Amino acid sequence: MNFEPLEVADVIEITPKRHGDARGFFSETYRADDFGIVGLEAYRFVQDNHVYSAERAVLRGLHFQLRPHAQGKLVRCTRGAIFDVAVDIRSGSPTYGCHVGVELSATNWKQLWIPPGFAHGYVTLEEHCEVIYKVTDYYSPECDRGIAWDDPALAIDWPLSKTDIILSEKDRKQPRLSEIPPAFHFSA
Template sequence: MEQEQTTLPGVQILIPRRIEDARGFFSETWNKETLLGLGIDVDFVQDNHSLSREAGVVRGLHFQAPPHAQDKLVRVGAGAILDVAVDIRTGSPQFGKWTAIKISARNGRQVFIPKGFLHGFVTLEPNTEILYKTSDVYAPDCDGSVYFADPDLGIDWGLCADRAILSDKDRNAQRFADFKSPFTFEG
């Protein structure tokens, strides 16, 4: 597995090796020992799978606060997304900064997003399926979100905010200026 760093320390692109032939391909997308060798020591406890029927669906920006904060390992089973992470660790030199990575079923890339980051994505193709592992179970009382198109963040999603397909939760998410982060930078 190859590993690439992003502009946000801790957020990493992982590229599993693919063995291809006329039938298609085989790829090992997760192996605890392999990740340990790359410096990622996480026990994943939950797998999630979502389908977005249309291009332009935005899910995020989400986080889960302690004591149920989550590391995530995100990949795409069908279609493509622009995956976004925002550093929300108070005191971080990168606080409020974001990175965006295109991942797809075709390119096989995955994104590792540690605790202390907002996470979201926009679908680039219809019928996009996202599969991701988390290091803690979903806990509704710890769930939070920040508005994806907040001008204080200035994220380039590649679409106009009024064209995004959103849930009510994401449409009504808090603004970044009002956000009080439950995470602290430990650099």
């Protein structure tokens, strides 16, 4: 696996190796020992999520969970393509309010590691997208929170027109980052 740290500290782009032949391919998409080599051995995955979006321009996010059920996520797109975003919401972080965006697709086979303390969201770039992600804590409705995907202070350059975006009712009503109390604190 290739681990590439991104501009916002602690978010990592991961590209697993694929071994292919005429039959198809084989890929190890997660190995605890490889994650340990890059300092991620403290994280243990407890749940896998599989999401299907039928249409292009479905935007899911920006979501996070509060402590004690904060989640780290290892995200990959196994069908289609998405633009995946992580926003640093750790107060005191030098990159607080900053984000990174990466295209994840079935073709490029990249994954994104998003640690606890980040809001996460993505938009589908094609029809019939499937996203699979591992999380480090269980889903907890009472800890579930979000931030407005179009918060002007975040200045996320989503690759689709705002008029094309398809949202859930929940995601239409999310507050701006400046409207939520600090949920995470940065420690170096």
